[in-house]
Amino acid sequence: MRRTWSVAVARDDRLDVDWRHVGQVMGSWADRAEISPVGEVMWLAHTGSVEVADALADAVTALGLTPLRSSRTDFEDQDYATADFIGVTGADLSLDPPFVLGEPFRDDPPCPECGHHDAFDVTQVRPVRIDESLLDAPAPDGGHPGPNGWEVVNLPDGGLLLSTRLISALREVAEGLVVEDLLDAHGETSARMAALRAEVAVLTPCPRHTRFEGEPPCSSCGTAKSSVDGDFWVPRSVVGTADVVSRHPRRAALLYVSQAVFAVLADVPGVRRGDPLRVCED
Ligand SMILES: [Zn+2]
Ligand SMILES: [Zn+2]
Incomplete structure (x- = not known):
């Protein structure tokens, strides 16, 4: 790096x-x-x-x-080669016309410990409903979907939708995969997409192995208060055997996936690679 x-x-x-x-x-x-x-x-x-x-x-x-x-x-190829988890995001689809229908999210109050609040700090108050026709249209940034449409898509709460085809492929490599159904525009369970959830939330990195340039992140919400110098380490006792972890308390946003999961997603149109995380055997 x-x-x-x-x-x-x-x-x-x-x-x-x-x-x-x-x-x-x-x-x-x-x-x-x-x-x-x-x-x-x-x-x-x-x-x-x-x-x-x-x-x-x-x-x-x-x-x-x-x-x-x-x-x-700036992370380099070697950092990703040695990573245990890699941040992942997908395509951003349209806000107008809306991809997500009916306002499924309500703002949470600010973090009681540090006062932070951002777009991911929301509670889902009703099922997510999507306009599936936008899965087959170009994204607002001009990107084009693959032959199966957009298969990895961001939600406004930071969540990630995956196609049912990818979910089947991931079940072959990730035992504890957690997904939640969502609805199509007619209110029926979507046959095309489901929301990926993390098995565990990792809000603060391992304090023994991670070096901060100032204060460590907020232990309630994970918001950074300084930069990390070197790798962001997470303890094995926290992540266990999970293939999907989240750096957000609601386990919907800021998703990081194992190398095995990332290998399945890496070449899917719209997928972008985030930061690497490493696991320490504490
Ligand atoms: Zn906080
Ligand atoms: Zn450690």
């Missing part, structure tokens, strides 16, 4: 700081970081070294400006 640390400096004309001087200071880091201007309103610096990013941010602070820090991790 490759990590990149970034420092952004935004121009603020309310402060008595000479923007040209800021440019000279940023330029002086060009041998240690990739420095680029954004018009005349911002400077960006990217580096593979956290020490360089720290020192550069200190230099910006010394000028009287407030640097914005961020970091990202």
Whole structure:
């Protein structure tokens, strides 16, 4: 995996700081970081070294400006080869006309521990009903379905729908697969799709093997409070023999699947690979 640390400096004309001087200071880091201007309103610096990013941010602070820090991790083929679980998402189908009919989801209150709330924090209050005709149409992003239509499709609550053909194929490699029926536009059980559910939720990674750059995630909802440095480890005592795990408390969203399951899904149109997870034998 490759990590990149970034420092952004935004121009603020309310402060008595000479923007040209800021440019000279940023330029002086060009041998240690990739420095680029954004018009005349911002400077960006990217580096593979956290020490360089720290020192550069200190230099910006010394000028009287407030640097914005961020970091990202780019995973490489080797990370996926050694992963035990791989994040997976599918095609996003239309909101207008709607693929999901009748509003099956209701907002949850914010997390009682950390106050976080996002689009996945919902309760399903009635069965999910879908317009199956959209499974055979191009997606809003212009992508085209395969010969069996879209077979892996995202739901607005972060859930994942799979075709019955894929579910049969997955049952050959994943013993404890959990799926839930859904309804077609007429209110009959869909013969084409069902919703995949995780067998277990993993909200926080193994604290013994996972290194955080700040606080660990919220233990109630799993929301990150800092970046993970290196692999995201989950203990065997939590995942057991599951082939599908979720990093969301409702076990519908943020799904990660075993290598065996991912191998079945990998080449299906619309499928995208997310982050890798690794299992530690605790
Ligand atoms: Zn929380
Ligand atoms: Zn561990």
